[in-house]
Amino acid sequence: MDSLTGRTAVVAGGTRGASRAIAVELARRGAYVYVTGRSSGETRSEVDRPETIEGTLELIGEAGGHGTAIRVDHLEREQVRELATRIDAERGRVDILVNGLWGGDNYIGWDAPVWEHPLDDALRMIRLSIDAHMITSHHLLGLMIRRPGGLVVEVTDGTAEHNAAYREGTSLGFYVAKAAVHQLAIGQAHQLAPYGSTAVAVTPGWLRSEAMLDHYGVTEDNWRDALTTVPHFCISETPTFTGRTVAALAADPDKHRFAGQTLSSGHLAQIYDIDDVDGSRPDAWRYIAEVEQPGKPADATGYR
Incomplete structure (x- = not known):
């Protein structure tokens, strides 16, 4: 589990959900992780959740890892430039960049x-996703191309096939x-290829994030109670599942074979032989396409 020792990772938007879990699992494998986001201490982002970047850093410590939490609004160019300058001074490079920025839940x-x-809501989502990701890559990828083997992970929602159509x-x-x-993943993969680095997009399945558990009024311990009202939630997965699969991808010396692709947690789990914390291996997007969308009764048999 020390396969990323000596690597420097930046998890942008590592406050909660899949991005938080990715930060923890990268650190568990030995990477030094910079966790950034807007929710820090007494300051909350517009998402208005209690999770903070310091909370993620505590989880990294509990996993035996090391890192730094830095409050950054990735829509503010100067803040991201300052982040890059600090990482350059402290570590000299970036080996793994996870663009897990979002924060558009309320829109x-x-x-x-x-x-x-509301037009302002729609445009705010686009800024929080596209603009923030572009600004982050602009300032940090210059630190990645210094050494071959770098990886950019663009966190999204849905497979390329699923989101290719409305x-x-x-x-x-x-x-x-x-x-x-x-x-973004396709374009960055092309631009990074001459430097021996690559980019992919990664999507979780139906995520049992902190917000999703709260939305259904359950916890990780009793999440199945939500199935009485949301039966297809039976295919859901923990954020740790995505974290484990992304950490395995980052440690793969042949990861460039996935350049420009959109990979799901379920797909990566099959490739790297990884299970969720309960020992199951959910394949949410296949389930959604084959069971939920056709209107079949909820049944995760054969999908986890």
Whole structure:
């Protein structure tokens, strides 16, 4: 589990959910992890959740890892430039960049057509996704190309196939914000290839994030109680599942074979023989396509 020892990772938006778990699992494998985000101490982002970057750092310590938490608003160019300058001075390079930035939960507007969805909300989602990711890559990838073997992970929602076509019930702003991340991975993979580095997009499945558990009024210990009202939640997975699969990808010396692809946690789990914390191996996107969307009864048999 020390396969990333000596590597420097930046997990942008590592405050909660999949990005938090990725930060922890990268550190568990030995990487030194910079955790950045807007929720720090008494300061909360517009998501207004209690999780903080310092909380992520505590989890890294509990996992036996090491890192630093730095409050950064990745839409503020000068803050990201200062982050890059600090990492350059302290570590001299970036080996792994996880663009886990989002924070658009309050603006999604499910089922609202573009002419009814508040325009400011739609544009804010696009800024939080596309603009923040671009600003972060602009300032940090110059530190990555100094040495071959670097990896950019663009965290998104949905596989390339699933988000290539519009999803029923999805607001246009959310669709554009998430679908564009696939293109960011493709473009960065091409630009990084001459330097021996690569980029991919990664999507969790149906994530049992802190916010999702709160939304259904359950905890990780009793999450199955939510199945009485949301039966298809049976295919859900912990953030740790995504964290484990991304850490395995980062440690793979042949990871460039995935350049420009969108990979799901379920797909990576099959490749790297990884299970979730309960010993199961959920394949959420295949389940969604084959069971939930066709309207079949909820049954995760054969999908975890």
